[in-house]
Amino acid sequence: MTITRFAPSPTGYLHIGGLRTALYSYLWARKNSGKFLLRIEDTDQKRNSFEAMEAIKQVFDWVGLEYDGDVYYQSKRFDLYKKYIDQLLNEGKAYKCYMSKEELTALREEQMANKQRAKYDGRYRDFEGTPPQGIEPVIRIKAPQNTIIEFEDGIKGKVSFNTDDILDDFIIARSDGTPTYNFVVAIDDALMGLTDVIRGDDHLSNTPKQIIVYQALGFDIPKFYHVPMILNPQGKKLSKRDGAMDAMDYKTLGYFPEALLNFLVRLGWSHGDQEVFSMQEMLELFDPKDINKSASAYNGEKLLWLNSNYMKTLSYERIIDDLKDLELDISAHPKKELLIDSHRERAKTLVELKTQIESIINKPREYDAKAVKKFLKGEWKEILTKFLEILKQNSPENSQDFEEMTVKFMEENDIKLGKLAQPIRIAITGSSVSPSVYDTMAIIGKDELVSRIENLLGTF
Numbered sequence: 001m002t003i004t005r006f007a008p009s010p011t012g013y014l015h016i017g018g019l020r021t022a023l024y025s026y027l028w029a030r031k032n033s034g035k036f037l038l039r040i041e042d043t044d045q046k047r048n049s050f051e052a053m054e055a056i057k058q059v060f061d062w063v064g065l066e067y068d069g070d071v072y073y074q075s076k077r078f079d080l081y082k083k084y085i086d087q088l089l090n091e092g093k094a095y096k097c098y099m100s101k102e103e104l105t106a107l108r109e110e111q112m113a114n115k116q117r118a119k120y121d122g123r124y125r126d127f128e129g130t131p132p133q134g135i136e137p138v139i140r141i142k143a144p145q146n147t148i149i150e151f152e153d154g155i156k157g158k159v160s161f162n163t164d165d166i167l168d169d170f171i172i173a174r175s176d177g178t179p180t181y182n183f184v185v186a187i188d189d190a191l192m193g194l195t196d197v198i199r200g201d202d203h204l205s206n207t208p209k210q211i212i213v214y215q216a217l218g219f220d221i222p223k224f225y226h227v228p229m230i231l232n233p234q235g236k237k238l239s240k241r242d243g244a245m246d247a248m249d250y251k252t253l254g255y256f257p258e259a260l261l262n263f264l265v266r267l268g269w270s271h272g273d274q275e276v277f278s279m280q281e282m283l284e285l286f287d288p289k290d291i292n293k294s295a296s297a298y299n300g301e302k303l304l305w306l307n308s309n310y311m312k313t314l315s316y317e318r319i320i321d322d323l324k325d326l327e328l329d330i331s332a333h334p335k336k337e338l339l340i341d342s343h344r345e346r347a348k349t350l351v352e353l354k355t356q357i358e359s360i361i362n363k364p365r366e367y368d369a370k371a372v373k374k375f376l377k378g379e380w381k382e383i384l385t386k387f388l389e390i391l392k393q394n395s396p397e398n399s400q401d402f403e404e405m406t407v408k409f410m411e412e413n414d415i416k417l418g419k420l421a422q423p424i425r426i427a428i429t430g431s432s433v434s435p436s437v438y439d440t441m442a443i444i445g446k447d448e449l450v451s452r453i454e455n456l457l458g459t460f
Ligand code: GLU
Pocket: 007, 008, 009, 041, 185, 198, 199, 200, 203
């Protein structure tokens, strides 16, 4: 069974790079009817925050990534890690190192002076004498010497590290007894039964250390996939301004979770030249072996384009619900479906949709000066006054009724649409921009239209 996980450190908000690896792990598990687990890497008590943990769950909730079973918290597993530290000590695969801070600094300085890489020299590896007094030891693992640690990365292909070059007997427990990062990650990944570890390639250099832990404990090594970073369009590290923000900010900006996930799945993975993927299609087609080998560039225009695609196709219920989250409730509006349909072609985000809808359902607070100057001239007042009379005598309800009534009026009075439609638009929204004028009339209804036209006539 395929088991994957997402293992965030709750030290800040969940940004889109993290969400992307979570999505890849989720898709791969679900596609194979496996399990997708969530593990919170909260061993660094000083840097963790409860808010960050909640924020991660909130993002998962919003985009609909469901994890299986309970959340694993590393902070609750210290006894377990301790057990494995003791096991390695008993088996002679780890040892206590009594090197003082001063000794370590002296060693570093000497190595640097000799232009060598800073590396622990193994002085306590086979130590058998009496340990120095007053020093709480750290625990170091006996890393294999002069060997190549090699693994087949699912994206990068064969990756190898020479233990003599880069790996020393690294610390697995600090002097206060707390276990270190790579040690606990390896133990958790093994005990949680992970078959596939998909993560950012900023973790690539951790992998050989974790493999050493797997080997020392006799655990099966999972398949690793190290996903290249997301860069900005200039090829630099993605900054907050480029889009490396809290995933929840995308909600506030009016993006649909479907669009964000679609955007993220394509940011580093492709299937031919297909751009739009429903969750169903992602599940059918995603395979981590098709993740790109090179970094991908963030493209905000593409995200907008995808979002506008979803705007055109998502159900009324979904859009109404999502608008509620942006504090616009149109669920009781008698023309709610028309409100959405008449705007969804033009609005790229829910925020735009909200603004456009509000410009129709709310009375204009002011009239756009440019539009007034341009369109309220000539006989506009006479025309609009006459139209108002006709409107009062009729009972139009839907767009078609309004259209028939207006067209008849224009024909009888030999008036061109622009001369009538623009003043009506200004009466309804305060500006000369709106979707189909007949739709907007139908949305606000006859009585409100009468009132808004009277307001305009009374103002100028
Ligand atoms: N906790 C790590 C992070 O947030 C991820 C570790 C991993 O995926 O192995 O970057």
